[in-house]
Amino acid sequence: MKKCHWCNEQAAVASVKTGYWELHDGTRAIEIKEIPSMTCMACGMEYHEDEVVEEIEDQLMLIDTKKLSNSMTHEELMGHERFLKRNYFKMS
Template identity: 70%
Template sequence: MKECMWCNEDGAVETTKTGFWELHDGTRALQIDEIPAVCCSSCGMEYHEDDVIEEIEDQLLLIDTKKLGEVVTFKELMATERFLKKNYFKFYN
């Protein structure tokens, strides 16, 4: 178990969840299955951690999203070939 970022109790477990992302160009939304997530048995909160969200956002900026179907798994998304190696527009970290 790990500490929940919402209630700070040690009742959180790592799991996977489905999420929905609107593409950066606003043309459509994408269903992403099996995204790493945290579920807390103490407060009931289910969430994706910030680093996972950032990883998804960066990947969606760096790939040809027109090649993606309506539904993709997290692993498939992250394995998609990139135009660039990293997000050069992120000036922090």
């Protein structure tokens, strides 16, 4: 178990959840299934850790989002071919 980001209890366990992301160009949102997530057994919060959110955001910046279906798994999203190897616009 890990420390929950919301209640700070040592009660968060790994899970997979569905999430919805608005594309950077604002044209639509997509459903992403089976995203690595956390579920807290103490407070019940379900969330995606920052590293996973950043991974998804970077991938969406680096691929041709016009080719994406409205619904896909996390693995399918991460498997899309990138224009660039990494996000050169990220300043950190």
